[in-house]
Amino acid sequence: MAVAETRKAAWTPSWAVHPGEVLEEHLEARGLTQADFARRADMTAKHVSTILSGKAPVTIETARAFERVLGLKATVWARLQDAWDLHLSEQSEQAVASTDAVKEWVAQFPVTELRKRGHLPATAKTAEELYGALLTFFGVASKAAFSKRFDRLAVQYRHSIAHRSDDACLRSWLQLGEIQARNRKVAPYDADTFQVLLSDVKALTLESVESFFPILKNRCAQAGVQLVAVKPLPKTRLSGAAWWISSDQAIIQLSLRHKTNDHFWFSFCHEAGHILLHKRDVIFADDETNGCENTLEKEADLFAEETLVGRDAINALISRPGPLSKNTVCAFSKSIGVHAGIVVGMLQHKKKLPWTHMNDLKERYDWSD
Incomplete structure (x- = not known):
C-alpha cells in the first residue's frame, strides 16, 4: 500500500520583530536591569535603551x-x-507599489499573457504583487531602474507611427528574447564568420523548419549572434528585432507573426543586415513599413534581397514582359537555389504579383505546443 507524502509549502511570515523586543524578554527572564546589562556588555545605558526601543x-x-x-x-x-x-x-x-503612478505603470504590461507563459507567478494578483513580479521579470530593482535600463537604448521603428507596437508590450517581448538568450552561450561576435553563414543561407531555405532552425541557430551562435524565436505579444506588430545584448553578443529575435517562410527568411536576413551594417546602440524593431521607411531600413531590405535572391536576378525576372507563370517562378527559384515561396513573397512585395497569387508555393510555419 503506497503512502502519500504530504509536502507543506514553506511558510514565510509577513511580519518581523526588532531584536530589541527579544533582548527585553531575555533581560526580564534573567532579572537584569538595563544598567546591569549595559555594564556587562560594555555599552552605554543610552545605547541599550535605543536598541530596546527599536x-x-x-x-x-x-x-x-x-x-x-x-x-x-x-x-x-x-x-x-x-x-x-x-x-x-x-x-x-509596498507603500511605493500602492501609489497610482505604479498602478498605471503595471497596467501597461501584458500581464495575462506573461502569466500564461510562466514568467509571472499565478499568485501575483494585486498591483503591488505584480509590481514586484514585473521588476523581477525585467531584472531591475525599481520602476526608475526600468527606465534607466531601457531608455539607454533608442528604438528604431520600421513602422509608421500609426502602426507602431505598444512600448510596454515591445519591451516585454524583447525581454522574453533576452531571457532565452541568457540561457545559452555563444562565441564572441565575429563579422566574418557571420557573413560566411549568410552566404550559405539559400540552401537552408530549402529545408523544413524542423531541420534548418537548429542548424541556423547553432551557426549564428558560432558567429556570436543569438537567434531566438518568441511568440508575438498583444499590441506588438513586429516580425523581428535586432540589438546588442553586450559588446560581443548580438540578438536576432523573430516573432513568426506571419507564419510563412518568405516572411521568416526575409525578416532574418533583414535583421542580419542591421547587425552587420548599423550601429550598436539602437534596438531595430521591424515590420511592414506602411509607407514610412528610412535609409537604415532600406539598407537592411536591400541586404536581405541581395542575400536571398540577388538584386540583379530578381530585377531581371521582374523586367520580363507579361504576367509571370508558376512554372517560370519555380524555374527561376531552382536556378538560384532558393525556395520558391521566398521569390513569390518578393514579387508580391514589389507588386509584380497580387498578394492572392501563388501563395501555395509558400511554406507555412506555426508554433508547436
Whole structure:
C-alpha cells in the first residue's frame, strides 16, 4: 500500500520583530536591569535603551557582545536584525507599489499573457504583487531602474507611427528574447564568420523548419549572434528585432507573426543586415513599413534581397514582359537555389504579383505546443 507524502509549502511570515523586543524578554527572564546589562556588555545605558526601543540596529559587534552576556548565538541576533531590515524594506516597497503612478505603470504590461507563459507567478494578483513580479521579470530593482535600463537604448521603428507596437508590450517581448538568450552561450561576435553563414543561407531555405532552425541557430551562435524565436505579444506588430545584448553578443529575435517562410527568411536576413551594417546602440524593431521607411531600413531590405535572391536576378525576372507563370517562378527559384515561396513573397512585395497569387508555393510555419 503506497503512502502519500504530504509536502507543506514553506511558510514565510509577513511580519518581523526588532531584536530589541527579544533582548527585553531575555533581560526580564534573567532579572537584569538595563544598567546591569549595559555594564556587562560594555555599552552605554543610552545605547541599550535605543536598541530596546527599536531605534538602533544590532550590529555584528553588538551581536557578539550579546552572545557573551546572554549565551544566545551572535548569528541569531544577526538573523533577527536582517529579518527586521528586510521587513522594513518590504513595507517601504509596498507603500511605493500602492501609489497610482505604479498602478498605471503595471497596467501597461501584458500581464495575462506573461502569466500564461510562466514568467509571472499565478499568485501575483494585486498591483503591488505584480509590481514586484514585473521588476523581477525585467531584472531591475525599481520602476526608475526600468527606465534607466531601457531608455539607454533608442528604438528604431520600421513602422509608421500609426502602426507602431505598444512600448510596454515591445519591451516585454524583447525581454522574453533576452531571457532565452541568457540561457545559452555563444562565441564572441565575429563579422566574418557571420557573413560566411549568410552566404550559405539559400540552401537552408530549402529545408523544413524542423531541420534548418537548429542548424541556423547553432551557426549564428558560432558567429556570436543569438537567434531566438518568441511568440508575438498583444499590441506588438513586429516580425523581428535586432540589438546588442553586450559588446560581443548580438540578438536576432523573430516573432513568426506571419507564419510563412518568405516572411521568416526575409525578416532574418533583414535583421542580419542591421547587425552587420548599423550601429550598436539602437534596438531595430521591424515590420511592414506602411509607407514610412528610412535609409537604415532600406539598407537592411536591400541586404536581405541581395542575400536571398540577388538584386540583379530578381530585377531581371521582374523586367520580363507579361504576367509571370508558376512554372517560370519555380524555374527561376531552382536556378538560384532558393525556395520558391521566398521569390513569390518578393514579387508580391514589389507588386509584380497580387498578394492572392501563388501563395501555395509558400511554406507555412506555426508554433508547436
